[in-house]
Amino acid sequence: MKEHYLAVIKFPMFVSLSLIILSIIYFSLALVSYHSLGLSPMETLLFTLLFILLTVLVSTWILILMSTHQKIKPSGLRLYTKWMLFNIYFYLAQWLGKVFMQKKGIMQESFLNFNNEIILSNFSGIHSKNILLLLPHCLQKSECKIRITNDIIECAECGACDIAKVKGIMSKYDVRAAVATGGSLARKLIQDSRPDVIIAVACHRDLTDGLRDSWRFPVYAVLNDRPNGPCFETKVSVSTIEFAIKKFI
Ligand code: SF4
Structure with a gap:
């Protein structure tokens, strides 16, 4: 039972963890650069763009998590979250799964279960x-x-x-x-x-x-x-x- 539960939550857990890691890397780099020499205009632009990207990644992921319990009504938004799930978050979880030496089959099963939850609440x-x-x-x-x-x-x-x-x-x-x-x-x-x-x-x-x-x-x-x-x-x-x-x- 415990194994089954872990297999179900593994995918969302790994995506969330990878976003936390990316956020920590981003803020550490921004802080170190700011404290050493201050930020040049180019660096300011780069960090601003990265911040926007990170914000989009985190907020879209929150939306996807919510969609496992609640229907996303605008079809365009639904398509966007699906695209992000299959083309971005799937690879993020796979990348972290490899780092933690997770079995491919278990990650795939967890991804399929997670997608099933979304399909059930949206259709x-x-x-x-x-x-x-x-x-x-x-x-x-x-x-x-x-x-x-x-x-x-x-x-x-x-x-x-x-x-x-x-x-x-x-x-x-x-x-x-x-x-x-x-x-x-x-x-x-x-x-x-x-x-x-x-x-x-x-x-x-x-x-x-x-x-x-x-x-x-x-x-x-x-x-x-x-x-x-x-x-x-x-x-x-x-x-x-x-x-x-x-x-x-
Ligand atoms: S008849 Fe139908 S149930 Fe029987 S072996 Fe063929 S496919 Fe399977």
């Missing part, structure tokens, strides 16, 4: 038909005679893999579901159907890459279990998918 009242459930091909039983390429409706529901359970959820809530065999197909499916919300199932790496590729789209990430090793007959918690659908509709 609700969605029509079920506008929710797209994206599944990895490795969920399917390797010996299955049915070739499920795109639409999981073909599944005969024999129960040998989790596709049958997901099909049940799909019919129960009337959401769309598709199997993506790779990143480019997933992107094409998203571009073609333009859903309001995507619930994507995959491993740490694919989800992190996929989310960063499609950062403009609201993607709720569900990690798959890999009892048979990577990319082979994986499993998914159907209750987690159901929980997300219930929150969105």
Whole structure:
């Protein structure tokens, strides 16, 4: 339980810590320069610009933290905070994670959980038909005679893999579901159907890459279990998918 909690808060903790470190470096440098020779006009300009940058970084981060509990209404501001999350804070946390020798997978999981919190608080009242459930091909039983390429409706529901359970959820809530065999197909499916919300199932790496590729789209990430090793007959918690659908509709 403690490990799970740490895995969830690690990403926001590392971003906050990196901002504190940057602020300490900035104020120490400014203080040392001021006390030694005073500041030249060029240095004053440089420190002013750095101060503005630091203020923007800290205030945007506070806004992002708030968005895990409260909806950001202006869509432009929402897009800006998402861009900052995926293109600035993600790298800040990764940088500090490397300094503290953190496992990549745990940081990625924490990032995905943090993003999920934001998606849940910012998207609700969605029509079920506008929710797209994206599944990895490795969920399917390797010996299955049915070739499920795109639409999981073909599944005969024999129960040998989790596709049958997901099909049940799909019919129960009337959401769309598709199997993506790779990143480019997933992107094409998203571009073609333009859903309001995507619930994507995959491993740490694919989800992190996929989310960063499609950062403009609201993607709720569900990690798959890999009892048979990577990319082979994986499993998914159907209750987690159901929980997300219930929150969105
Ligand atoms: S549940 Fe569906 S996809 Fe899975 S093995 Fe059975 S028929 Fe194939």
